Amino acid sequence: MREIYKNVLLKLSLLGLAVAFTLSVQAQNQSISGYVTANGEAIAGATVRSNDGSSSQTNTEGYYSISATANTKSITVSYVGYSSLTKLIAEASGTVLNFDLQSASLDEVVVIGSRSEPRSNLETTAPVDIIDIKALTKDVAQVSLNQLLNYVAPSFNSNTQVISDGTDHIDPASLRGLGPDQVLVLINGKRRHTTSVVNINGTFGKGSVGTDLNAIPTAAIKKIEILRDGAAAQYGSDAIAGVINIILEDNVQELRASATYGGFASKNAEDNFDGQSVQANVNFGLPIGTNGGYINFSGSYDYRQPTNRQKEFTGTIFSDYNNPTLYPNPTGANITDEELDRRGLTRGDFVSRIGQAETRGGALFFNSSVPLSENAEFYAFGGLNYRNGQSAAFRRQPAQITQNISEIYPLGFLPLIVTDNYDQSFAAGIKGKIGEWNTDFSNSYGRNSIDFKTENSLNASMLTSSPTTFDDGGYRFVQNTTNFDINRFFDQSLAGINVAFGLEHRYENYKIVAGEEASYADYGKAIQVGVDGNGDPILIPNLQGNLQTLFAANGSPYASGAQAFGGFRPDNEVNESRSSVAAYTDIEVNFTPRWLLTGALRFENYSDFGSTLNWKVSSRYKIDDVFTVRAAASTGFRAPSLHQRYFNATSSLFIDGEIINSGTFTNDSRPAQLLGIPSLKQETSNSYSAGLTANFGKFKATVDGYYIRIDDRVVYTGNFTGSNAAGASDQDREIYELLRQANASSARFFANAIDTETKGVDIVLTYNETLGKGTLRTDLSGTFVKTNILGNIKASPTLAGKESIYFDQASRIYLESAVPRQKINLSFNYTLDKFNVFLRNVYFGEVEGATNVDADRQTFGAKVITDLSVGYQLTKNLRWTIGANNLFDVYPDKVRDGSSLQGAGYFLYSRTGQQFGFNGRYAFTRLALTL
Numbered sequence: 060m061r062e063i064y065k066n067v068l069l070k071l072s073l074l075g076l077a078v079a080f081t082l083s084v085q086a087q088n089q090s091i092s093g094y095v096t097a098n099g100e101a102i103a104g105a106t107v108r109s110n111d112g113s114s115s116q117t118n119t120e121g122y123y124s125i126s127a128t129a130n131t132k133s134i135t136v137s138y139v140g141y142s143s144l145t146k147l148i149a150e151a152s153g154t155v156l157n158f159d160l161q162s163a164s165l166d167e168v169v170v171i172g173s174r175s176e177p178r179s180n181l182e183t184t185a186p187v188d189i190i191d192i193k194a195l196t197k198d199v200a201q202v203s204l205n206q207l208l209n210y211v212a213p214s215f216n217s218n219t220q221v222i223s224d225g226t227d228h229i230d231p232a233s234l235r236g237l238g239p240d241q242v243l244v245l246i247n248g249k250r251r252h253t254t255s256v257v258n259i260n261g262t263f264g265k266g267s268v269g270t271d272l273n274a275i276p277t278a279a280i281k282k283i284e285i286l287r288d289g290a291a292a293q294y295g296s297d298a299i300a301g302v303i304n305i306i307l308e309d310n311v312q313e314l315r316a317s318a319t320y321g322g323f324a325s326k327n328a329e330d331n332f333d334g335q336s337v338q339a340n341v342n343f344g345l346p347i348g349t350n351g352g353y354i355n356f357s358g359s360y361d362y363r364q365p366t367n368r369q370k371e372f373t374g375t376i377f378s379d380y381n382n383p384t385l386y387p388n389p390t391g392a393n394i395t396d397e398e399l400d401r402r403g404l405t406r407g408d409f410v411s412r413i414g415q416a417e418t419r420g421g422a423l424f425f426n427s428s429v430p431l432s433e434n435a436e437f438y439a440f441g442g443l444n445y446r447n448g449q450s451a452a453f454r455r456q457p458a459q460i461t462q463n464i465s466e467i468y469p470l471g472f473l474p475l476i477v478t479d480n481y482d483q484s485f486a487a488g489i490k491g492k493i494g495e496w497n498t499d500f501s502n503s504y505g506r507n508s509i510d511f512k513t514e515n516s517l518n519a520s521m522l523t524s525s526p527t528t529f530d531d532g533g534y535r536f537v538q539n540t541t542n543f544d545i546n547r548f549f550d551q552s553l554a555g556i557n558v559a560f561g562l563e564h565r566y567e568n569y570k571i572v573a574g575e576e577a578s579y580a581d582y583g584k585a586i587q588v589g590v591d592g593n594g595d596p597i598l599i600p601n602l603q604g605n606l607q608t609l610f611a612a613n614g615s616p617y618a619s620g621a622q623a624f625g626g627f628r629p630d631n632e633v634n635e636s637r638s639s640v641a642a643y644t645d646i647e648v649n650f651t652p653r654w655l656l657t658g659a660l661r662f663e664n665y666s667d668f669g670s671t672l673n674w675k676v677s678s679r680y681k682i683d684d685v686f687t688v689r690a691a692a693s694t695g696f697r698a699p700s701l702h703q704r705y706f707n708a709t710s711s712l713f714i715d716g717e718i719i720n721s722g723t724f725t726n727d728s729r730p731a732q733l734l735g736i737p738s739l740k741q742e743t744s745n746s747y748s749a750g751l752t753a754n755f756g757k758f759k760a761t762v763d764g765y766y767i768r769i770d771d772r773v774v775y776t777g778n779f780t781g782s783n784a785a786g787a788s789d790q791d792r793e794i795y796e797l798l799r800q801a802n803a804s805s806a807r808f809f810a811n812a813i814d815t816e817t818k819g820v821d822i823v824l825t826y827n828e829t830l831g832k833g834t835l836r837t838d839l840s841g842t843f844v845k846t847n848i849l850g851n852i853k854a855s856p857t858l859a860g861k862e863s864i865y866f867d868q869a870s871r872i873y874l875e876s877a878v879p880r881q882k883i884n885l886s887f888n889y890t891l892d893k894f895n896v897f898l899r900n901v902y903f904g905e906v907e908g909a910t911n912v913d914a915d916r917q918t919f920g921a922k923v924i925t926d927l928s929v930g931y932q933l934t935k936n937l938r939w940t941i942g943a944n945n946l947f948d949v950y951p952d953k954v955r956d957g958s959s960l961q962g963a964g965y966f967l968y969s970r971t972g973q974q975f976g977f978n979g980r981y982a983f984t985r986l987a988l989t990l
Contacts, residue, residue, distance in 0.1 A: 091148065092124040093157040095136050102160060105138040106309055107351070113433060115351035116311050126350060126433045130492070132550075136160065171245075171284040171304040181752045184657055184677035184689050185288035186763040186821060188212055192280040193308070198888065198897035198928050200944035200983045202319055202338045202361065204272040204280070205230045209975075210901055210926070210944075213842035213882040214287055214301075214821055216263075217272075219415045221970040224624060224710065225256040225509055225534075227416040228448030228478050229271050231264035234287065234300040235819055236844045236878060237767070239269030241697055241742075243290070243298040246275070246305050247426070247440055249486050249542070250294070252505025255534035255569070257702040259710060259723060259775060259807075261909070261971055263877045265870065266775025266809060268700045271507065272303075274444040274482040278315070278340035279357035279424035281308045287821060289746030289767065291695030292659040292675035295563065295641055299695045299744045299769065307426035307440055311344035311353045317987040325948050325979025327368055334366040334415060334978060347429050352436075354427035361421070365449070366414030366978050371406035374963030378458040380612050381465065391613055393458075404470075411473060411965055412451035415978060420446030420480075435491025444482040449475055449514075452623030453965065461611045462618045466523045474516040474623030479533075480509045488542075499544040508535045513578065513621040520583035520609065520619040532574035532627035536702070539566045554649035563641040569701035571633045571708070578626025579709075581619030581802060583609030618720075619802055625709055625720070628801075633705045637667045639698070645675075653681040663696075667704070668740055671696045687752045689763075695744040699773050703809040704739055709802050721778055722803030730797050730806050733790050734779060735855030740811055744769045761823045768849070771811035774874075777867035777911075778805035812853050812866045815874065819844030833891030841883035841902075846875050869971070872909040872916075877972040879904035881921070893932035897942070900925050903974035908960045910971070915959045917969070919952040924975055940985040948980040 091109075094117075095102045101121030108114045108125075110133045115125040125134065127148065136158045137143035144158050171187055190211060192204075201207045205217040209232075217232035231239040239258070244251040254271045258264050283305050290298040322328075322335035337360075344355035377398035379386035386394070399405060424442030431437055452474040455462045463471055488501025510533035517525040546559035573579075585598040585607070608616050620626060645659035656678045664670040675693035682688065709722045724730045726739050750763030781787075781795030798806055824839040848871060852862040881904030889896045901924045908917050928942025951968045954961040960969055968977035 089127050089154060090124050091127045091131075091134060091151060091154050091156050092122070093151075093155050094121045095123060095138070095158045095160065096121055097138075097160040102138050103312055105136050105158075105160075107134060107136050109134050113351065113430070114428065114436070116309075116346070116353060119312060128433060130434075130495075171248075171286045171302060181754055181759065181761065182655075182679060182681070182687060184655060184679045185286060185290075185691050185748060186750060186761055186823075188214075188283075188285040188287065188823070190283040190285065192277055192282055196277050196317070196340075197938065197987060198895065198930060198940060198942075199899075200321065200926060200928065200942055200981055202277065202336070203230075204275055204277055205232050207277065208232070208272070208283070208285075210899070210924075211884065211886075212285055213840050213884050214819075214844075215285065216878045216882075218263075218973045218976050220262045221413055221415075222411070222450065222452060223258070223260040223262045223970075224450075224476060225478060225511070226258045226260060226262050227450035227476070228418060228446065228480060228509075229254050229256055229269075230273060231258055231262060231267065231269050232272055233264060233269075233878070234285070234303075235765070235767070235842070236817060236846050236880065237300040237769075238267045238772075239264040240267040240297060240700060241299040241769075242269075243294055243296075243302045244270040244272065244305070245294070245302060246484070246486070246503075247307055247438075248304060249488075249501060249503045250538075250540050250565075251305075251503075252484065252507060252538035253536065253700065255507045255509055255536035255702070257700075257706050259706075263873055263973065265873050266703070266773065268702045271480075271482060274422065274446070274480075274507075275305060275442070276340060276357055276359035276422040276424060276444075278317075278342040278359055279307055279355075279422075279426070279442065281306045281310075287763065288677075288691055288748055288765070289675070289693040289695045289744060291697075291744070292661045292673040292693055293643070293645060295661065295663060296639075296696060296698045296741075299697055299742070299746070299767065307424065308342055308355050308357060309344065309353055309426055309428070310342065310355055311346045314341070314343040314990040315988070316341040317985055319983055319985040321981055321983030322364075323366060323978045323980060324943075324982045327950065327979055329367060334364050334981075336363040337361065347427070350430045352427075352429040354425060357422075357424045357442075359422045362419040363415065363417060365412055365417040365451070367410065367412045368967055368977055369410040369413040369965055370967065372409045372411075372454070372456070372964050373406070374456070375458045376406070376409050376456045376471075378460070380460050381457045389612065395458075406964075409454060409456060409471065411454040413965060413967075413970075415976075416448050416450035418446055418448045420444065431489070431491070435489065437487070437489050439485070439487040441483075441485035444480075446478075446480040446482075448478040448480065452476055455622055460613060461615045462519050462622055464517055464519055464522055464525065467517055467525065467527070472515055472517070472622075474621075475514040476624045477512040477514055478509055479512075480507070482507050496545050496547045499542070501542050503540045503542075504538070506535070506537045509533050510572075511574070511624055511626075513624045513626075516622045518577050518580070518582070518619060518621055519611075519617040520581050521577065522609075522617075526577055529578035529621040529626060530575045531578045531621060531624055532572045532631075534702075535568070535570035535572065537566075537568040540564070554652050556649065557647040559643075559645050561643045563639075563643075565639045565641075566636065567638070567701055568636040569633065569705055570635075571627055571631050571706070573629045573632050574626025578621045579619070579628045579802070583617045583619060620709070625802070627708055631707050633707070635701055635705045637665060637701060639663055639665045655679045659693075665698055665741075668698065671741060671743075685753055685755060687754075688750070689752070690749040691747070693746045695746060697742040697744075697773075699739040699741065699809070703773055706809075720803045721805045721807055722798060722801040723807045724797075724801075726809055728808075730779070730794055731808050733794055733857075734808075735857030736776075736808050736810050737855070739773060739809060740771060742769055742771050742773060742811070757828055758826045759824070762820070764820045765818070767817040768814070769817075770814045771853070772813050772815055773809055774812045774866055774870055776808045776810055776812070777864040777870065778807055779861070779864055780805050810865070813874075814849040814853075815846055816849055817844060817846045830889065831891065833889055833894075836888045838884065838886045838888075841881070843881050845880055848875070868911045868913075869909040872907050872972070876907040877909055879906055879921075879974050895930040895940075897926070897928045897930070899927075901975075906969075906972040906974055908954065908969035908972040910958075910960055912959045915955075917955055917958065917960060919969060919972060919974070922949050922951065922974060924949055936989050938987040938989075940987070942983060944981040944983075945975070945979060950979060951975075951977055
């Protein structure tokens with residue numbers, strides 16, 4: 060790998076020298092300069108770019124100067140919170156061109172979805188949301204990127220998960236109700252790597268691998284573009300639901316810092332206030348040279364305490380096995396009430412921790428650009444993120460005598476799953492012009508690793524010699540992407556034609572690292588390590604030195620491995636790689652200034668499953684100066700991730716009220732072969748959309764409908780079991796033995812099992828008005844979406860009659876109705892002199908809890924969450940904000956008593972179907988400094 064990256068860096072350097080030499084002999088440039096203002100005030104740090112690639116920034120007085128050549132036709136100025144403004148050089152008075160910016164609104168300039176000149180998102184061929192992160196973080200309670208987007212973008216869904224192993228610390232996120240792995244994330248237009256964690260434990264997006272958006276500090280982000288349309292023909296695998304493009308901050312000559320403190324001031328919180336959090340952000344930039352070069356740095360630190368919304372445990376806490384003095388002939392009878400009275404305890408002393416995980420961490424990011432000549436620049440960006448997380452598993456009660464050793468934990472124990480999550484990324488490239496063609500050569504590297512520890516636990520098969528902390532092993536994922544893109548705009552053809560070509564090479568590597576022996580081993584039984592010359596088994600004695608299985612008092616064998624999160628075994632270890640190459644072309648034809656037609660074609664070949672060819676056509680027609688219609692049709696695909704192909708482990712899962720050890724086996728394993736499960740292949744999609752936009756000046760609107768069909772979706776199957784009972788088939792006996800060797804009671808797999816269709820409508824309305832001496836911005840947006848399974852489950856003949864296990868009811872609910880089908884956002888932002896008031900109401904539609912028990916199916920009603928904040932500019936440089944998310948302390952509907960969704964009192968609120976979490980009101984205060 061080191062040689063690969065050396066070669067990549069060498070290529071970058073050589074290309075940079077070649078481009079610099081080519082461009083250095085071109086004509087001498089002149090300078091265009093002027094001032095950038097808004098409402099009569101200078102704008103410092105605004106980005107100024109010409110159509111041919113030159114760039115600059117305004118100083119503290121709003122002044123800029125930028126190089127211009129004979130190829131320079133226009134200059135665009137952009138600044139967060141304001142609409143970008145483009146002017147033609149012909150409008151200049153000599154060499155002076157001034158700009159007066161207006162407050163940002165719906166018609167913001169975007170770059171995602173096109174390789175031509177940026178255009179207003181009212182004029183794009185597909186819907187694009189523009190999220191002004193810099194402005195948003197001044198007013199709202201949310202501090203993580205996932206939660207910011209969940210409350211501002213209706214088509215985006217993400218929630219903090221509960222008791223779900225690594226997913227407690229990495230929130231899955233999705234667009235349009237599809238999977239977390241069906242949305243592509245870009246940073247500055249370059250592909251971002253995914254996390255190393257696959258979601259397998261009772262959450263939305265089960266079986267998927269997403270991108271950890273929270274690894275990117277909000278201080279590093281200038282704005283976010285969300286393309287709500289299929290784009291695999293343009294950007295490759297994963298872009299079925301859409302694309303999220305995160306544009307990093309390029310501000311210079313300004314330092315911004317903020318500190319936020321808050322917590323859940325809620326009726327259900329411990330002592331009415333818990334989950335306290337602290338976040339500190341800083342961003343500053345420095346100019347490089349005098350021709351628009353810059354480097355921008357961002358840093359963040361955050362700490363979040365845990366929450367708990369379980370009040371008491373309603374199941375069995377003590378059995379007569381826990382008091383042999385009073386019960387010399389125990390039978391496993393429930394003696395909880397008697398023992399609680401005798402010991403002076405309550406059921407509240409035996410709860411788990413049902414709420415958000417505890418996390419702490421920090422991040423450092425940078426974004427830079429250095430002009431090499433008048434038409435070429437070197438750019439680089441990247442970052443480091445570290446997050447330590449601690450989440451609770453299900454409490455092991457004293458009555459669970461096969462999972463607890465009373466000499467170590469007389470009252471049972473609450474296991475803790477601790478993660479160390481490291482994320483690194485770096486991208487660099489050179490872009491410029493060679494002749495009349497724009498070129499961009501880049502390389503992007505990303506790596507994510509997560510290591511697991513189990514604390515406050517034990518390996519029951521080790522009896523009293525068990526440690527209480529275990530190193531469980533972890534995951535690693537690396538992605539390296541090299542791109543070469545070239546395009547040219549022919550302004551003399553029709554009303555303008557843009558032609559683009561490109562090549563891409565991507566390398567991926569996935570690893571599972573084994574934990575220490577005590578984290579997975581079974582010391583309570585003899586272990587076969589081979590056979591002797593006579594074919595008889597060679598056994599290693601158990602902990603007591605004999606060849607018999609070690610049984611607890613109830614006659615069952617002691618549980619093995621670390622309780623809550625058993626470590627990865629040496630035979631779980633994998634180190635698998637693949638590569639892919641792609642070639643694309645797209646063309647955008649402006650037949651007239653009103654009519655745009657685009658087409659894209661992309662061929663991609665993967666080393667592990669073959670080739671795919673995808674296309675997209677889209678069009679936009681401006682009926683008049685107010686109304687525009689647009690439509691698109693495309694095919695797409697998603698390659699199964701390396702995680703889905705090679706992940707294998709034994710995990711403790713909470714299914715329909717019970718904790719079981721479930722083994723995940725690879726798609727080409729012996730159990731998969733016995734069940735007739737075929738090798739994984741790519742998902743394929745067909746997408747269609749049509750929309751209308753309107754621009755009435757102060758009032759702007761977009762309405763877009765869409766249909767997405769996905770074939771051969773990869774799912775995480777239900778639990779298959781074997782049997783060694785009399786009369787069991789040879790197949791069931793072999794599966795039983797394979798499960799026993801993996802210390803599992805059931806088996807799961809990844810498989811292409813279903814086809815789905817998704818239908819929806821997105822609406823976005825924006826209105827800006829002067830109200831008194833202040834300004835009021837009103838935003839109303841909503842999404843209405845429905846996903847359904849099409850046809851029959853694609854099970855092999857071997858699985859005839861077992862289709863409901865292959866793709867079970869809970870999996871169907873996760874896919875169809877575990878996230879809101881409707882979400883509506885109405886917000887008001889009023890600014891008057893030094894005051895700002897932000898009010899937002901978000902309607903979260905109903906959801907269903909995922910369960911395989913028909914009698915326990917439950918729909919949780921729609922709710923409205925209100926956010927309110929007030930900001931005041933204390934001085935020119937210091938701003939104070941105070942407010943609340945979920946102002947009225949709204950909670951989801953409670954789970955019905957006795958339901959498997961409740962799990963012996965673990966869950967007052969469903970964790971398998973979530974709208975907005977269940978932590979209640981969050982109050983916060985923030986100080987922001989600008990210098």
